[in-house]
Amino acid sequence: MFMAELVNNPTSDPALYVKLKHRQEAFLFDIGDIRRLSPRQLIRVSHLFVSHTHMDHFIGFDFLLRVRLGRDGHVSLFGPPGFIKNVEGKLAAYTWNLVGNYQNDFTLRVTELNEDSTRTRQYQCRQAFEPEDIDAARGFDPLIVDRDDLAVRAVFLDHRVPCLAFALKEKQHINITKNALEEMGLAPGRWLREVKEAIRKDFPAETPLGEITTDKVRPPKTMTLGEFRDRAVLVTPGRKLAYVTDVIYSEDNARKIVELAKGSDVLFIEAAFMEEDREKAADTCHLTARQAGTLARMAGAGYFRIFHMSPKYKGMEDLVYREAEEAFYK
Ligand SMILES: [Zn+2]
Structure with a gap:
């Protein structure tokens, strides 16, 4: 949310x-x-x-x-053609001779998007924001x-x-209802994560749970994904902005x-x-x-x-x- x-x-x-x-x-x-x-x-x-x-x-x-500045953390930035030059211009406007002594480090990770390429550079505060090439790719995803x-x-x-x-x-948000699990006499475990993944990937409803999960102990092998989903799963669609x-x-x-x-x-x-x-x-x-x-x-x-x-x-x-x-x- x-x-x-x-x-x-x-x-x-x-x-x-x-x-x-x-x-x-x-x-x-x-x-x-x-x-x-x-x-x-x-x-x-x-x-x-x-x-x-x-x-x-x-x-x-x-x-x-x-x-x-002076706090730990990082920010990933994304911008249009020329963006790296623009960010570097901003950074070049100040003097960074003392930042090497900072206790905390702060990092900028800047990705410049071009219609035919993508480039990422990183700037660490304690390195006086010296550029470091991280990634360059042809094409634009x-x-x-x-x-x-x-x-x-x-x-x-x-x-x-x-x-x-x-x-x-x-x-989408996939929630498993605890009550439903209890009613079915099932204990939570790793297998639930695998079931969620199967729902996310749209596995057919008739797939037996045993085929999805590697955990051989927990899941009821005879139950299908569809049955389990109907009884115990609440899917909330994701919002878009x-x-x-x-x-x-x-x-x-x-x-x-x-x-x-x-x-x-x-x-x-x-x-x-x-x-x-x-x-x-x-x-x-x-x-x-x-x-x-x-x-x-x-x-x-x-x-x-x-x-x-x-x-x-x-x-x-x-x-x-x-x-x-x-x-x-x-
Ligand atoms: Zn404007």
Whole structure:
């Protein structure tokens, strides 16, 4: 389970804070103005996804670094072409002659995504943030994070520079009910993990449990996976979140956005202007509120939230929200 929250009001520099419940961990999507996040919240950040490095989306990096310096931990960063140079530029702005003596170490792991390659470099605080090449691969795999509990995908969009949009998808949650186990006279053990894996991999319902588990003692060999699942397993589908910002409304972008955000429970999507300013939106490679609402509808999002409004709408945010909603519910 996650809880997602825009850090600021919709006219400020964007940042989306996603707290992973039941874990001491949070993800950040863009790092504009993050001064409202407490050190406690920033210490939880394990992954930072940067759409592009225009200043309004990346200026908060220094603030994050300042809070994390001198503490153990690491942050994995993902960003667009040129990202490694951008991060190194930030690091090069300061003097690091004393960090070798720090008790604690802090590490940045930076992955630069290009449409035809991926490169990862690591920077350790106690090594004065000297770069260390970790990985370089030809080709681009949109699945940039893949863990037991969730996955993150990225797609390239056009903002006159390549701009990344992201989708976070929780994997389904498989719970075994203790009561049901007791009723069936079964003791928990390693075999349950194997059964969960079989459910995750969609084994046929008629597969006998004995065929799945290597633990020959615990599971009832005559019971099938389907019978066991019906009696003792509760599957909660994972939720999906998508984050889209700084894109021009083009056919190509629209198709990619809809594909990425398809079926998301919550979609965060920029709406820099209102429809009456759509030429300005096109000139500056941004969406209008109507376009954002339309894209959210096309993607079948359960809920959507617009952000990154031009400061000219300060005090008139409701009008912008309304325009987006009208397009969504059309
Ligand atoms: Zn922007």
